[in-house]
Amino acid sequence: MSALRFHSTRRNSEPVGLVEAIADGLAPDGGLYVPESFPTLGPADLKNCQTMPDVGVRLLHPFFEGGELEGALRSICEHAFGFHIPLAPTADPQVRILELFHGPTAAFKDVGARFLAGCLEYSKKPDDAPLTVLVATSGDTGAAVAGAFEHYPSTNVAILYPAGMISARQQHQLCCWPEHIRSFKVAGTFDDCQRIVKQTFVDEQTTSKLRLTSANSISIARLLPQMVYYAASSLEYWRETGRDAHFIIPAGNLGNSLACIWARHIGLPIGHVALATNANPVLSRYFDAGVWEPGETIPTLASAMDVGNPSNVERLFDLFPAAHEPESRLSARAVSDEQIRDSIVDAWRRLRIAICPHTATAWQLRRWMEDEQPGRDWIVVATAHPAKFERIVEPLVEQSIEVPPALAELLERPVEWQEIAPTLADFRTALLGRGTRKNR
Numbered sequence: 558m559s560a561l562r563f564h565s566t567r568r569n570s571e572p573v574g575l576v577e578a579i580a581d582g583l584a585p586d587g588g589l590y591v592p593e594s595f596p597t598l599g600p601a602d603l604k605n606c607q608t609m610p611d612v613g614v615r616l617l618h619p620f621f622e623g624g625e626l627e628g629a630l631r632s633i634c635e636h637a638f639g640f641h642i643p644l645a646p647t648a649d650p651q652v653r654i655l656e657l658f659h660g661p662t663a664a665f666k667d668v669g670a671r672f673l674a675g676c677l678e679y680s681k682k683p684d685d686a687p688l689t690v691l692v693a694t695s696g697d698t699g700a701a702v703a704g705a706f707e708h709y710p711s712t713n714v715a716i717l718y719p720a721g722m723i724s725a726r727q728q729h730q731l732c733c734w735p736e737h738i739r740s741f742k743v744a745g746t747f748d749d750c751q752r753i754v755k756q757t758f759v760d761e762q763t764t765s766k767l768r769l770t771s772a773n774s775i776s777i778a779r780l781l782p783q784m785v786y787y788a789a790s791s792l793e794y795w796r797e798t799g800r801d802a803h804f805i806i807p808a809g810n811l812g813n814s815l816a817c818i819w820a821r822h823i824g825l826p827i828g829h830v831a832l833a834t835n836a837n838p839v840l841s842r843y844f845d846a847g848v849w850e851p852g853e854t855i856p857t858l859a860s861a862m863d864v865g866n867p868s869n870v871e872r873l874f875d876l877f878p879a880a881h882e883p884e885s886r887l888s889a890r891a892v893s894d895e896q897i898r899d900s901i902v903d904a905w906r907r908l909r910i911a912i913c914p915h916t917a918t919a920w921q922l923r924r925w926m927e928d929e930q931p932g933r934d935w936i937v938v939a940t941a942h943p944a945k946f947e948r949i950v951e952p953l954v955e956q957s958i959e960v961p962p963a964l965a966e967l968l969e970r971p972v973e974w975q976e977i978a979p980t981l982a983d984f985r986t987a988l989l990g991r992g993t994r995k996n997r
């Protein structure tokens with residue numbers, strides 16, 4: 558059995574195996590890696606899978622089969638899915654919440670980051686030079702990646718985050734790690750951070766000195782495991798009701814929602830996938846008017862979704878190439894900051910559930926659907942714990958929100974970071990030299 562390969566969305570570079578696709582991050586032609594083919598797996602194929610790691614091994618095996626990491630797949634899954642991901646009922650029988658925030662940094666990105674860290678660790682060769690993981694973050698990615706690599710000191714991590722666009726607790730979580738994990742506060746936007754990362758990968762002055770890899774949501778090793786919680790929760794719903802599960806997913810760079818669309822493509826019992834965005838209009842405009850017009854990033858209350866040019870869209874267009882027609886079981890709508898606030902209050906009043914501002918975009922869509930498609934059940938995807946955004950959520954629900962223990966431990970650590978201008982040159986100097994570190 559020859560192993561499944563991954564090709565670039567731009568088709569201008571050679572297809573590669575999984576380990577190489579993970580190590581590259583971005584394909585050499587600047588495109589994103591996608592599987593050359595998808596397996597077909599439905600409920601019958603997964604009928605003996607009861608736990609999340611079981612579903613993970615069964616679902617991801619076709620992508621690992623015949624490759625270097627095949628033997629490590631079970632261990633990687635057991636580690637990545639080592640925390641609870643419940644499909645929680647609510648006071649409304651038509652709504653369940655997929656709680657993706659019980660990991661170490663209290664956001665869904667913990668799953669992909671831990672899976673990626675496991676893949677990199679198991680694909681190491683004894684005489685490999687140390688690896689440096691580059692990650693641009695608009696909030697939660699950096700923390701999740703740092704947390705995933707905390708106990709792998711032979712791998713260095715460099716995190717770039719936009720100054721002033723993330724919450725104080727988010728910043729704390731980006732900057733509270735051991736020496737091998739460094740944080741760079743960029744005087745710019747998330748798109749600047751992403752651009753610098755992309756430029757660094759093709760910057761010879763850097764690549765001649767460091768062995769680099771990516772940990773952004775463009776990494777195939779983050780996307781693949783995200784399919785697993787959609788598979789497991791849709792199966793759970795299907796076993797109970799005999800129906801397809803419809804999901805509402807907060808979307809920014811489109812990594813989390815693309816995984817759901819891939820899971821459906823493979824054959825899992827998933828119906829409609831509704832993307833909830835914040836005021837950044839690129840996706841909703843595309844679904845309304847069919848025009849793809851990436852723009853400047855608009856800062857919003859749901860800051861981890863502040864993306865003006867979602868890179869994973871290349872993978873979406875790759876899956877649905879017909880003149881980039883949005884397909885009928887997919888939709889997107891934008892939610893304003895005012896509607897986010899209003900939805901946080903509404904979820905608290907109706908369900909007694911405190912939700913984070915990102916999850917609130919999804920809750921707003923569900924409120925619209927309630928009028929437009931009465932009778933349909935929805936799974937609302939909760940992407941972060943509300944305690945990460947307490948300054949927004951607490952005044953609205955008029956309650957203090959208990960911080961989960963793992964997060965509380967991080968918030969007690971000291972922090973440090975380096976400030977840089979939004980340029981490749983500044984980042985390169987800081988990354989290659991030790992630079993000055995700022996303490997607080």
Ligand SMILES: *Cc1c(COP(=O)(O)O)cnc(C)c1O
Binds near residue numbers: 664665
């Ligand atoms: C990253 C993030 C999102 C957006 O996910 P994408 O994969 O970028 O679409 C939504 N909510 C939270 C809390 C996040 O951290």
